[in-house]
Amino acid sequence: MAAPAHSRRSSGFTLVEVMVALLIMAILAALAFRGIDALVRAKDSALAATDSTLRLNTGLSQFDYDIAQVVDSKVLPQALMWDGATLRFARRTPDGVQLVVWTVQDRRWQRWASGPTTHMSDLTDAWMRSQQWGAISGNAVTVLKDVDSFNFIVCNPNTIATAGCSWNNAGSTQGIVTSGAAFVPPSGVRITLKLPDGDLVRERELPRWAT
Numbered sequence: 001m002a003a004p005a006h007s008r009r010s011s012g013f014t015l016v017e018v019m020v021a022l023l024i025m026a027i028l029a030a031l032a033f034r035g036i037d038a039l040v041r042a043k044d045s046a047l048a049a050t051d052s053t054l055r056l057n058t059g060l061s062q063f064d065y066d067i068a069q070v071v072d073s074k075v076l077p078q079a080l081m082w083d084g085a086t087l088r089f090a091r092r093t094p095d096g097v098q099l100v101v102w103t104v105q106d107r108r109w110q111r112w113a114s115g116p117t118t119h120m121s122d123l124t125d126a127w128m129r130s131q132q133w134g135a136i137s138g139n140a141v142t143v144l145k146d147v148d149s150f151n152f153i154v155c156n157p158n159t160i161a162t163a164g165c166s167w168n169n170a171g172s173t174q175g176i177v178t179s180g181a182a183f184v185p186p187s188g189v190r191i192t193l194k195l196p197d198g199d200l201v202r203e204r205e206l207p208r209w210a211t
Contacts, residue, residue, distance in 0.1 A: 056144055070091055071090050073097060076124070082169075087103070087150075087152050098113050098123075099130060107147055109144040112130070147195060152170050153170055154168060154190075
């Protein structure tokens, strides 16, 4: 008696079954790749955000430290020099006094500092040199990128007792307070950085002025 037809079918997979299996594997591989790619992009984005936050915090900490060490050198035109875009001042260091410049150039918040000196003529030379950004930009440090503007205002100490802190542009007569020939330091400072995600505002109370 002849065996049934189905029993004569050879074991294994047909070409159609193999092709279907390969198609399923290809779809699964594509889905897996997309998942891995999304994880990699999320990781890169998180690392970039973390790096940006660290740079920002480091920069703000450096600014706080600089401004806390401000000294009225008596040889510079003003203890705090603000022209609407660039802030210049002298600060104490263990080795003397140095000029510090904070500014936005090419949408980058940058810091430059001269070498410390004990000679007032060197400090004056550094101030004169800082008037030309091209002369000092090579030694400047980029603190933060993608910054559209930088603003600096001060708290008038004469108003605190009666009306609280009065914030004024540091370049105005209300901001840089003088009493006769003596410089009266502000009680605090505020900086504003205009960033793509919005304004960043930082306030700091100033310690007793160094002389």
